[in-house]
Amino acid sequence: xxxxxxxxxxxxxxxxxxxxxxxxxxxxxxxxxxxxxxxxxxxxxxxxxxxxxxxxxxxxxxxxxxxxxxxxxxxxxxxxxxxxxxxxxxxxxxxxxxxxxxxxxxxxxxxxxxxxxxxxxxxxxxxxxxxxxxxxxxxxxxxxxxxxxxxxxxxxxxxxxxxxxxxxxxxxxxxxxxxxxxxxxxxxxxxxxxxxxxxxxxxxxxxxxxxxxxxxxxxxxxxxxxxxxxxxxxxxxxxxxxxxxxxxxxxxxxxxxxxxxxxxxxxxxxxxxxxxxxxxxxxxxxxxxxxxxxxxxxxxxxxxxxxxxxxxxxxxxxxxxxxxxxxxxxxxxxxxxxxxxxxxxxxxxxxxxxxxxxxxxxxxxxxxxxxxxxxxxxxxxxxxxxxxxxxxxxxxxxxxxxxxxxxxxxxxxxxxxxxx
DNA sequence: TCTGGGGTCCTAGGACCC
DNA sequence: TCTGGGGTCCTAGGACCC
Numbered sequence: 066x067x068x069x070x071x072x073x074x075x076x077x078x079x080x081x082x083x084x085x086x087x088x089x090x091x092x093x094x095x096x097x098x099x100x101x102x103x104x105x106x107x108x109x110x111x112x113x114x115x116x117x118x119x120x121x122x123x124x125x126x127x128x129x130x131x132x133x134x135x136x137x138x139x140x141x142x143x144x145x146x147x148x149x150x151x152x153x154x155x156x157x158x159x160x161x162x163x164x165x166x167x168x169x170x171x172x173x174x175x176x177x178x179x180x181x182x183x184x185x186x187x188x189x190x191x192x193x194x195x196x197x198x199x200x201x202x203x204x205x206x207x208x209x210x211x212x213x214x215x216x217x218x219x220x221x222x223x224x225x226x227x228x229x230x231x232x233x234x235x236x237x238x239x240x241x242x243x244x245x246x247x248x249x250x251x252x253x254x255x256x257x258x259x260x261x262x263x264x265x266x267x268x269x270x271x272x273x274x275x276x277x278x279x280x281x282x283x284x285x286x287x288x289x290x291x292x293x294x295x296x297x298x299x300x301x302x303x304x305x306x307x308x309x310x311x312x313x314x315x316x317x318x319x320x321x322x323x324x325x326x327x328x329x330x331x332x333x334x335x336x337x338x339x340x341x342x343x344x345x346x347x348x349x350x351x352x353x354x355x356x357x358x359x360x361x362x363x364x365x366x367x368x369x370x371x372x373x374x375x376x377x378x379x380x381x382x383x384x385x386x387x388x389x390x391x392x393x394x395x396x397x398x399x400x401x402x403x404x405x406x407x408x409x410x411x412x413x414x415x416x417x418x419x420x421x422x423x424x425x426x427x428x429x430x431x432x433x434x435x436x437x438x439x440x441x442x443x444x445x446x447x448x449x450x451x452x453x454x455x456x457x458x459x460x461x462x463x464x465x466x467x468x469x470x471x472x473x474x475x476x477x478x479x480x481x482x483x484x485x
Numbered sequence: 486t487c488t489g490g491g492g493t494c495c496t497a498g499g500a501c502c503c
Numbered sequence: 504t505c506t507g508g509g510g511t512c513c514t515a516g517g518a519c520c521c
Contacts, residue, residue, distance in 0.1 A: 096488080096489040100487050100488050103490095119486095119488060120486090120488090163520095164492095165521070248519095249518095249519065252518095253518065253519090284494075284495065284518085307492075308492090308493080311491060312490085314490075359488090360487090
């Protein structure tokens with residue numbers, strides 16, 4: 066049996082935990098650059114505010130319904146996520162952190178009654194430790210646990226827990242579920258399924274797996290098997306390391322000059338490399354991409370990328386130099402650029418990197434010591450205390466973030482104040 | 486005015502080999 | 504009308520997720 070534990074309205078809930086005046090109010094959280102809505106409280110949802118709608122379109126609710134607006138605050142959400150996950154790991158075996166607000170866990174070998182009891186206990190504990198409400202779905206496979214979780218959220222009489230083990234009654238649930246709402250099925254595949262007369266999850270479950278594989282892919286065939294209760298997606302090992310890593314953002318305003326884009330890229334490289342260090346990994350290929358704003362149809366469009374390969378390294382100076390070279394390759398003047406970013410791929414654990422031919426030479430040793438010092442200083446005083454000089458310069462690239470709440474849990478100067 | 490950011494997995498098709 | 508056949512490896516891009 067697999068449980069899926071999912072935080073309710075996670076970003077909005079994080080805001081409400083530290084700003085009690087927001088509790089029970091309609092609240093939305095905006096994307097980077099304050100462009101659109103990426104999270105909503107229940108009350109905001111009831112107003113009919115959709116996921117992903119433009120910020121401009123919700124302004125009317127600010128006056129009419131006292132809608133509260135916050136820019137996204139990833140420092141806060143990341144820290145709250147860790148607290149939720151740590152609590153889950155205390156209570157359940159084999160927890161797989163699946164996303165910032167979701168985790169799978171193995172809950173095999175329990176009766177239905179015990180499952181309900183355990184899940185309710187987990188809900189109370191997480192709420193007590195963090196102030197966050199979670200919903201829990203349990204079933205034979207990950208895909209079914211996802212479906213059960215959806216029900217746990219929608220039916221208030223379930224009190225946040227849905228055990229989807231009865232084939233008969235769960236069949237009815239699947240019948241009411243559109244294929245688009247199944248985990249792993251997006252708009253494209255859903256439309257294609259409709260073309261074959263498959264409209265709901267039950268119909269998909271009962272389709273011939275071999276035929277599905279032929280018409281679609283092995284991925285969708287697995288979904289069919291999972292819907293039948295045959296587990297194809299196992300719980301992932303926690304220490305499995307990532308394979309690629311990226312960092313990029315859209316600019317606060319369009320940029321035309323190479324020299325204005327450089328500081329942004331340097332910043333993103335530094336950010337990406339800091340994460341590389343955290344996971345004790347090195348990269349041997351770096352890609353820089355640069356693009357205009359695809360939503361502005363009237364301006365000339367351009368989107369390009371360039372890659373540089375090298376011996377595996379985690380040296381931020383070397384990587385930034387490579388990134389800047391790649392940027393020079395992709396940059397072409399005459400366009401209004403909107404976004405730049407960097408991808409590090411072919412990541413490998415630092416331990417597994419073959420010794421370089423030049424390992425013993427003084428230069429390498431010294432650069433290694435330099436990196437060690439930079440890592441220590443930035444870990445202690447903040448990520449950008451020591452940065453490449455090319456990070457200075459124009460800061461026009463910085464995104465808008467007008468309504469960001471304080472980093473309540475990760476910054477000494479922004480701790481919440483309690484008035485006794 | 487404003488249109489997110491960071492990931493994974495799979496497949497098709499090209500290059501190359503014998 | 505014909506232009507082999509089958510294998511491997513790599514990359515770009517698609518589709519999806521939260």
